[in-house]
Amino acid sequence: VTAVRIGLLGCGTVGQAVVRALSDGGAPITRASGHRVEIGPILVRDPDRRRPGVDPSLLTTDVGRILDDPEVAIVVEVMGGIDPALGHLRTALGRGKAVVTANKQLLARHGAELLEQAERSGTELRFEASVCAAIPVIKVLRESLLVAEIEALTGIVNGTTNFVLSEMGRGGLSYADALARAQSLGYAEADPTEDVSGADAAAKLAILASIAFHTRVRLDDVTFEGIERIDRDDMTQAQELGYAVKLLAVARLVDGAVALRVHPALVPQDHRLAAIGGADNAVLVQSRGAGQIMLVGPGAGGTETASAVVADVLSVLGTHRGSFLHNALADAGRPVQPPGESRTPFYVRMHVADRPGVLATVAGVFAEEGLSIESVVQRGQGAGARLVLVLHEGLESCMTAALERLRELPEVSGEPVVLRVLDVAGEGR
Amino acid sequence: VTAVRIGLLGCGTVGQAVVRALSDGGAPITRASGHRVEIGPILVRDPDRRRPGVDPSLLTTDVGRILDDPEVAIVVEVMGGIDPALGHLRTALGRGKAVVTANKQLLARHGAELLEQAERSGTELRFEASVCAAIPVIKVLRESLLVAEIEALTGIVNGTTNFVLSEMGRGGLSYADALARAQSLGYAEADPTEDVSGADAAAKLAILASIAFHTRVRLDDVTFEGIERIDRDDMTQAQELGYAVKLLAVARLVDGAVALRVHPALVPQDHRLAAIGGADNAVLVQSRGAGQIMLVGPGAGGTETASAVVADVLSVLGTHRGSFLHNALADAGRPVQPPGESRTPFYVRMHVADRPGVLATVAGVFAEEGLSIESVVQRGQGAGARLVLVLHEGLESCMTAALERLRELPEVSGEPVVLRVLDVAGEGR
Numbered sequence: 001v002t003a004v005r006i007g008l009l010g011c012g013t014v015g016q017a018v019v020r021a022l023s024d025g026g027a028p029i030t031r032a033s034g035h036r037v038e039i040g041p042i043l044v045r046d047p048d049r050r051r052p053g054v055d056p057s058l059l060t061t062d063v064g065r066i067l068d069d070p071e072v073a074i075v076v077e078v079m080g081g082i083d084p085a086l087g088h089l090r091t092a093l094g095r096g097k098a099v100v101t102a103n104k105q106l107l108a109r110h111g112a113e114l115l116e117q118a119e120r121s122g123t124e125l126r127f128e129a130s131v132c133a134a135i136p137v138i139k140v141l142r143e144s145l146l147v148a149e150i151e152a153l154t155g156i157v158n159g160t161t162n163f164v165l166s167e168m169g170r171g172g173l174s175y176a177d178a179l180a181r182a183q184s185l186g187y188a189e190a191d192p193t194e195d196v197s198g199a200d201a202a203a204k205l206a207i208l209a210s211i212a213f214h215t216r217v218r219l220d221d222v223t224f225e226g227i228e229r230i231d232r233d234d235m236t237q238a239q240e241l242g243y244a245v246k247l248l249a250v251a252r253l254v255d256g257a258v259a260l261r262v263h264p265a266l267v268p269q270d271h272r273l274a275a276i277g278g279a280d281n282a283v284l285v286q287s288r289g290a291g292q293i294m295l296v297g298p299g300a301g302g303t304e305t306a307s308a309v310v311a312d313v314l315s316v317l318g319t320h321r322g323s324f325l326h327n328a329l330a331d332a333g334r335p336v337q338p339p340g341e342s343r344t345p346f347y348v349r350m351h352v353a354d355r356p357g358v359l360a361t362v363a364g365v366f367a368e369e370g371l372s373i374e375s376v377v378q379r380g381q382g383a384g385a386r387l388v389l390v391l392h393e394g395l396e397s398c399m400t401a402a403l404e405r406l407r408e409l410p411e412v413s414g415e416p417v418v419l420r421v422l423d424v425a426g427e428g429r
Numbered sequence: 430v431t432a433v434r435i436g437l438l439g440c441g442t443v444g445q446a447v448v449r450a451l452s453d454g455g456a457p458i459t460r461a462s463g464h465r466v467e468i469g470p471i472l473v474r475d476p477d478r479r480r481p482g483v484d485p486s487l488l489t490t491d492v493g494r495i496l497d498d499p500e501v502a503i504v505v506e507v508m509g510g511i512d513p514a515l516g517h518l519r520t521a522l523g524r525g526k527a528v529v530t531a532n533k534q535l536l537a538r539h540g541a542e543l544l545e546q547a548e549r550s551g552t553e554l555r556f557e558a559s560v561c562a563a564i565p566v567i568k569v570l571r572e573s574l575l576v577a578e579i580e581a582l583t584g585i586v587n588g589t590t591n592f593v594l595s596e597m598g599r600g601g602l603s604y605a606d607a608l609a610r611a612q613s614l615g616y617a618e619a620d621p622t623e624d625v626s627g628a629d630a631a632a633k634l635a636i637l638a639s640i641a642f643h644t645r646v647r648l649d650d651v652t653f654e655g656i657e658r659i660d661r662d663d664m665t666q667a668q669e670l671g672y673a674v675k676l677l678a679v680a681r682l683v684d685g686a687v688a689l690r691v692h693p694a695l696v697p698q699d700h701r702l703a704a705i706g707g708a709d710n711a712v713l714v715q716s717r718g719a720g721q722i723m724l725v726g727p728g729a730g731g732t733e734t735a736s737a738v739v740a741d742v743l744s745v746l747g748t749h750r751g752s753f754l755h756n757a758l759a760d761a762g763r764p765v766q767p768p769g770e771s772r773t774p775f776y777v778r779m780h781v782a783d784r785p786g787v788l789a790t791v792a793g794v795f796a797e798e799g800l801s802i803e804s805v806v807q808r809g810q811g812a813g814a815r816l817v818l819v820l821h822e823g824l825e826s827c828m829t830a831a832l833e834r835l836r837e838l839p840e841v842s843g844e845p846v847v848l849r850v851l852d853v854a855g856e857g858r
Contacts, residue, residue, distance in 0.1 A: 223768040261768065303717075
């Protein structure tokens with residue numbers, strides 16, 4: 001195990017989340033890569049600001065403490081903006097340090113230049129966090145789909161506009177009201193121009209299309225239109241025509257050329273992109289080799305962006321010796337829960353004789369085994385009556401016990417069919 | 430550029446697609462990895478069978494020509510089955526060759542042992558193609574989400590059962606009829622037991638959960654139930670209750686233990702997994718770091734499986750020096766299409782004076798600019814009338830010209846709103 005020092009430029013929301021993730025993830029990172037990560041120095045403007053979980057002694061206002069230190073092998077840039085970030089990254093790459101950045105504008109404007117510099121210096125530049133936060137779309141395009149011959153990439157890559165359009169479509173809100181709601185929930189900035197104009201999506205598309213089509217795409221190559229002029233009636237009209245309205249970023253190969261555009265578009269309601277709601281992002285990639293692959297996830301957020309930064313750090317360190325797999329598997333890791341201890345709601349269908357008291361008998365069995373009934377539907381009459389019950393969450397072992405007893409009942413014919421109900425309680429946090 | 434020789438075990442549908450993809454993708458692979466791939470020898474049982482695109486001189490029935498050749502650095506296993514594949518891979522790993530395999534049963538049963546052997550020999554074992562074909566779920570779990578602290582993984586990982594359930598839900602087919610349809614379309618085997626019983630999904634879940642939870646999961650740890658006993662009425666009943674029926678593979682952390690199960694389940698109709706139809710696969714990963722990430726794509730197919738095999742070969746060769754990015758970007762790659770040449774259908778909304786002849790005038794402008802109208806809706810009367818037109822696919826430059834003329838018309842007030850319609854013509858192949 002060798003130590004690798006990581007310097008940070010910036011320590012706002014994303015930077016603090018990066019520090020936490022690198023600290024908390026220390027053990028798996030070491031297992032996977034064979035390296036022990038050491039954090040700092042961290043460049044900040046105001047060292048006295050409160051930053052929970054960040055050791056204040058690591059903070060510095062002197063970028064030289066990072067760029068001039070030969071011990072710093074990786075520079076993580078989460079300060080944002082073009083200047084002075086661009087200069088810092090040029091220097092870092094020029095000195096052979098690997099760079100991981102979350103800076104979309106910097107990449108869209110100066111990506112090609114920085115990549116060239118990384119190449120000349122024999123180091124590398126990673127930028128997963130610059131597009132769609134934690135969704136690993138850059139890695140997938142760059143590594144998994146490298147030879148898949150991508151034909152088209154269609155994305156919902158701006159969460160703010162997707163939230164606004166979803167609210168307008170769902171709740172009949174006006175554009176202004178939906179935007180105000182997005183702002184109050186933190187999904188839109190006080191000045192939302194960058195998002196609602198399509199400029200943010202255009203920058204992301206420039207980055208994605210460069211990788212997908214192995215082509216230098218300049219930010220100016222992407223024409224974009226925003227959502228500012230869409231009104232409630234357009235949403236209604238679109239719905240009547242069978243469409244949802246989405247801000248799409250589209251790059252496709254047309255006669256050997258890359259066609260690029262960002263604009264609001266009508267998407268058929270049964271298309272998979274129409275189902276991407278709220279602040280989520282999605283990227284749909286059509287290729288000859290891999291068919292249609294879609295990646296969906298949160299397109300913003302400090303923790304989510306930090307997750308992509310840490311994944312890039314790990315890519316720089318390299319995991320392809322795979323030792324974490326061995327260690328993890330050999331260690332046996334976590335215990336496996338016995339099947340009977342699984343808890344879900346249940347759907348049970350059975351055929352019963354339609355005699356007085358049957359339902360009471362069946363309900364009694366479930367109650368005695370600790371399972372409570374949410375709803376019952378009985379259909380048909382006589383010997384062929386069909387009883388469908390939905391039960392509240394309960395233990396698999398209770399269901400097994402109940403089924404054993406139900407099979408014994410003369411009123412029940414055939415084997416009951418049991419389906420579990422997907423537990424969505426833990427989702428959507 | 431150094432040459433790397435790749436030996437293949439097996440040359441059926443997937444193997445032939447691997448040979449084609451490695452040949453066709455030679456240039457980008459070399460750019461990305463710095464290595465030139467050389468293919469062969471290829472182990473087959475019957476060298477005389479027709480294999481389009483495969484050089485017959487590479488075929489051999491003697492596995493020693495691959496395993497004993499120190500020049501062969503990577504062994505790709507696409508022969509399937511446990512025996513003799515397991516023995517071949519043990520030998521290959523023992524001799525320090527990297528192994529890429531598409532063999533799900535082998536991985537689920539002997540994965541931990543093979544990974545240990547790879548570790549001891551200082552080489553590596555990759556197996557993206559063993560689960561969900563081209564969907565890069567193993568890479569994402571192993572590299573992008575390594576430190577994301579995964580809490581739950583919920584997958585639709587068997588295309589056959591998803592197709593059968595989709596047909597039953599959509600078309601009211603019986604289980605037997607839907608299965609027959611799946612068989613006639615090539616989505617189900619003549620003996621479908623492995624798929625419909627849930628055993629195939631269980632093997633995939635064992636592999637996915639091992640990686641997601643850094644834990645050794647044995648195939649026997651996964652309890653599974655199939656879809657054989659679900660009938661038409663269950664589908665109807667589920668729909669009335671607001672659910673779709675899906676065969677789910679679920680792994681989640683419960684009190685520090687990994688709970689694992691494969692069973693048909695009711696999924697709320699507005700849940701994102703309910704929208705995964707036909708033979709598609711999807712894996713939804715909930716983690717503390719990255720929120721909810723979903724990957725969707727084709728779960729089977731020779732080309733798609735080969736795409737994952739080639740991605741693994743590329744991972745073994747290593748792309749993290751990123752030189753392909755530099756080369757691709759510096760070469761400028763493909764031209765960018767001028768924005769005016771984009772072709773889409775259009776939605777146009779404008780406010781017009783409700784006078785006789787307005788529609789004729791507007792329609793005339795579009796016609797003269799080469800745009801044809803699919804449908805028109807006019808609402809309201811007097812000065813506030815609202816005209817919504819949907820136009821067939823046309824050139825962006827024609828729309829620009831038409832808009833310029835419309836703005837000049839005294840009957841049109843304000844700026845028309847134009848939305849493009851997502852072109853889905855090229856999708857779903």
